[in-house]
Amino acid sequence: MTITLAVDAMGGDKAPFVTIEGIALARKKHPTILFKVYGLESSVIPELKKHGLWETKNIQFVPCSEVISGDTEPRLAIRQFKDSSMRCAIQAVSDGEANAVISAGNTGAYMVLSKLLLKTIPGLQRPAITTLLPTKDGKGVVMLDLGANVHVPADVLVQFCIMGQAFSKSVQGVPNPSVALLNIGSEELKGTTVLKEAQTMIQKSGAVANYKGFIEGDDIFDSKVNVIVTDGFTGNVALKTIEGTVNFFGGLMREELKRTWVSKLGAFLSRSAFQAFKKRLDPRRYNGAQFLGLRGISIKSHGGTDGFGFSCALSVAVDLAEHKVNESLEREIESLHEKLIIAESSAGLE
Amino acid sequence: MTITLAVDAMGGDKAPFVTIEGIALARKKHPTILFKVYGLESSVIPELKKHGLWETKNIQFVPCSEVISGDTEPRLAIRQFKDSSMRCAIQAVSDGEANAVISAGNTGAYMVLSKLLLKTIPGLQRPAITTLLPTKDGKGVVMLDLGANVHVPADVLVQFCIMGQAFSKSVQGVPNPSVALLNIGSEELKGTTVLKEAQTMIQKSGAVANYKGFIEGDDIFDSKVNVIVTDGFTGNVALKTIEGTVNFFGGLMREELKRTWVSKLGAFLSRSAFQAFKKRLDPRRYNGAQFLGLRGISIKSHGGTDGFGFSCALSVAVDLAEHKVNESLEREIESLHEKLIIAESSAGLE
Numbered sequence: 001m002t003i004t005l006a007v008d009a010m011g012g013d014k015a016p017f018v019t020i021e022g023i024a025l026a027r028k029k030h031p032t033i034l035f036k037v038y039g040l041e042s043s044v045i046p047e048l049k050k051h052g053l054w055e056t057k058n059i060q061f062v063p064c065s066e067v068i069s070g071d072t073e074p075r076l077a078i079r080q081f082k083d084s085s086m087r088c089a090i091q092a093v094s095d096g097e098a099n100a101v102i103s104a105g106n107t108g109a110y111m112v113l114s115k116l117l118l119k120t121i122p123g124l125q126r127p128a129i130t131t132l133l134p135t136k137d138g139k140g141v142v143m144l145d146l147g148a149n150v151h152v153p154a155d156v157l158v159q160f161c162i163m164g165q166a167f168s169k170s171v172q173g174v175p176n177p178s179v180a181l182l183n184i185g186s187e188e189l190k191g192t193t194v195l196k197e198a199q200t201m202i203q204k205s206g207a208v209a210n211y212k213g214f215i216e217g218d219d220i221f222d223s224k225v226n227v228i229v230t231d232g233f234t235g236n237v238a239l240k241t242i243e244g245t246v247n248f249f250g251g252l253m254r255e256e257l258k259r260t261w262v263s264k265l266g267a268f269l270s271r272s273a274f275q276a277f278k279k280r281l282d283p284r285r286y287n288g289a290q291f292l293g294l295r296g297i298s299i300k301s302h303g304g305t306d307g308f309g310f311s312c313a314l315s316v317a318v319d320l321a322e323h324k325v326n327e328s329l330e331r332e333i334e335s336l337h338e339k340l341i342i343a344e345s346s347a348g349l350e
Numbered sequence: 351m352t353i354t355l356a357v358d359a360m361g362g363d364k365a366p367f368v369t370i371e372g373i374a375l376a377r378k379k380h381p382t383i384l385f386k387v388y389g390l391e392s393s394v395i396p397e398l399k400k401h402g403l404w405e406t407k408n409i410q411f412v413p414c415s416e417v418i419s420g421d422t423e424p425r426l427a428i429r430q431f432k433d434s435s436m437r438c439a440i441q442a443v444s445d446g447e448a449n450a451v452i453s454a455g456n457t458g459a460y461m462v463l464s465k466l467l468l469k470t471i472p473g474l475q476r477p478a479i480t481t482l483l484p485t486k487d488g489k490g491v492v493m494l495d496l497g498a499n500v501h502v503p504a505d506v507l508v509q510f511c512i513m514g515q516a517f518s519k520s521v522q523g524v525p526n527p528s529v530a531l532l533n534i535g536s537e538e539l540k541g542t543t544v545l546k547e548a549q550t551m552i553q554k555s556g557a558v559a560n561y562k563g564f565i566e567g568d569d570i571f572d573s574k575v576n577v578i579v580t581d582g583f584t585g586n587v588a589l590k591t592i593e594g595t596v597n598f599f600g601g602l603m604r605e606e607l608k609r610t611w612v613s614k615l616g617a618f619l620s621r622s623a624f625q626a627f628k629k630r631l632d633p634r635r636y637n638g639a640q641f642l643g644l645r646g647i648s649i650k651s652h653g654g655t656d657g658f659g660f661s662c663a664l665s666v667a668v669d670l671a672e673h674k675v676n677e678s679l680e681r682e683i684e685s686l687h688e689k690l691i692i693a694e695s696s697a698g699l700e
């Protein structure tokens with residue numbers, strides 16, 4: 001089967017400059033993929049020509065007349081902008097013309113349009129932003145929700161556990177992924193009432209086969225579990241705190257290494273190590289998160305990334321489409337339907 | 351005025367070994383401070399003797415017959431253990447016999463006992479765990495709540511802003527500290543309903559003189575504001591995520607530097623830079639957080655720290671006592687009383 005990606009060329013800080021550069025890079029890595037490129041003729045065609053992608057095999061340009069900008073309110077994105085590049089690209093997945101859609105544009109608008117056009121998988125209440133974070137053992141950890149849902153009730157957290165479990169099985173190939181809830185202590189008594197309720201639901205229903213209880217923020221990278229589940233507010237704060245810490249850490253390190261000529265020389269000799277280190281932590285390499293739980297693969301790229309970062313998000317889309325992550329999730333939900341209903345029904349019974 | 355510290359010698363993973371070592375180190379740094387040391391005779395006296403602190407000037411041992419352990423439930427810590435080292439040390443501050451109390455023991459028990467014996471400052475609803483985190487400009491940022499309150503309503507968040515503001519004025523000497531709420535986006539529409547409500551309260555009441563709106567996790571170290579306010583759940587997740595990221599980062603760096611002999615040599619030449627870097631990020635140097643908002647200075651040390659780390663927390667206690675952080679906070683609350691009542695009264699009026 002040939003994979004087709006629907007790409008919103010107009011989303012992100014430097015679109016379509018970055019998006020088309022990303023496609024050019026991704027095309028070399030994935031020569032069999034068909035890229036359907038959505039955007040304004042006037043700005044996209046020159047970029048495609050610049051990269052020698054105009055009227056080429058594997059690149060299909062789909063002209064649109066509108067663009068959703070960073071400050072377009074989600075409700076306006078739904079009611080207006082019917083011919084926007086973002087909406088038309090999502091529609092392609094909904095119509096079965098593409099296996100996945102990708103945008104670096106307005107997250108709120110992209111989220112509601114994806115929900116509107118793709119709909120949630122039957123049995124699931126809400127999608128969650130899901131991604132793989134790096135870990136010490138190099139295998140990565142699935143983390144969700146990274147920002148789709150600010151307020152998450154306990155039964156939805158339980159669903160997020162199942163979603164993460166299916167993602168880990170399908171993408172990481174882990175047969176029985178271990179799952180934990182992010183909390184501020186590993187003891188049963190700690191944390192919010194919602195977390196305690198979700199834990200009780202999981203324990204009573206047996207919905208999560210390999211549930212490991214609570215995990216703390218300092219264990220995110222420790223490879224203790226395959227999947228970490230949290231609400232979108234906490235997940236987003238954690239993700240951005242990681243980003244901030246890495247930047248701060250890197251800045252301090254550079255500052256100290258520049259202090260004396262001996263340490264400058266040392267840094268020069270160690271430059272291959274620094275480069276390898278930088279590469280392993282390069283945020284661009286972890287770009288591309290899925291709105292998991294929708295009936296179609298919808299990938300969000302960071303709006304401020306560059307061409308390489310966008311190409312990484314395109315690779316995530318290819319990977320998820322090839323692994324048929326959504327079919328795997330649908331099967332998982334189908335087989336756990338009874339247990340999920342038991343979990344929901346135990347709400348508030350404590 | 352001579353500062354007196356009441357030290358719970360029995361709290362923490364390796365007590366009293368670590369606590370007495372910490373006192374020995376702190377005593378050299380603060381030769382005029384009187385340390386009142388609370389603990390079991392049988393285990394504390396040998397440690398004091400080991401460090402030559404037994405029957406010395408500036409060290410006063412107060413024998414207690416009980417110890418609150420790491421798994422003592424907070425309610426039992428209140429009802430029983432009346433002669434515990436933790437409780438007696440807090441009582442000393444309540445009785446005006448010490449300027450600050452410090453413990454590395456059971457956080458939950460220490461928190462409730464501090465609340466019980468010291469009480470909250472009139473006008474304030476709840477204490478918040480408050481500390482200074484390092485920043486790019488080296489001046490540090492005041493962050494609260496780092497774990498005292500899991501569920502925090504909007505009016506309490508507004509009080510946390512005032513508390514952080516007073517802390518910054520008194521400890522950092524900033525005349526008009528800037529304050530921000532931790533959120534998942536800087537736009538007004540983003541975030542939880544509680545955060546939006548708190549922001550409205552602040553804007554309507556003018557309670558926070560230099561309010562800067564919302565800030566995101568990646569800005570924690572950027573010196574954009576003097577004070578960052580959040581609920582105890584989010585704050586604790588953020589703090590532990592920083593810890594986890596620093597460990598992960600350091601581990602990867604060491605791994606890469608060991609790969610080739612050239613980079614090993616480079617790392618050897620740069621060792622002074624690495625040492626300086628390590629020192630600047632040493633978590634022990636940031637040990638010691640205050641239960642801010644109580645009528646007495648109550649400092650929590652990390653339970654797993656070593657002697658140096660405990661001595662740093664003792665220095666925090668000395669610093670806060672010298673700066674009279676609580677008197678400053680009481681004055682602040684007094685002068686802002688009217689505005690705080692206006693803020694509270696605007697709850698739910700939107």
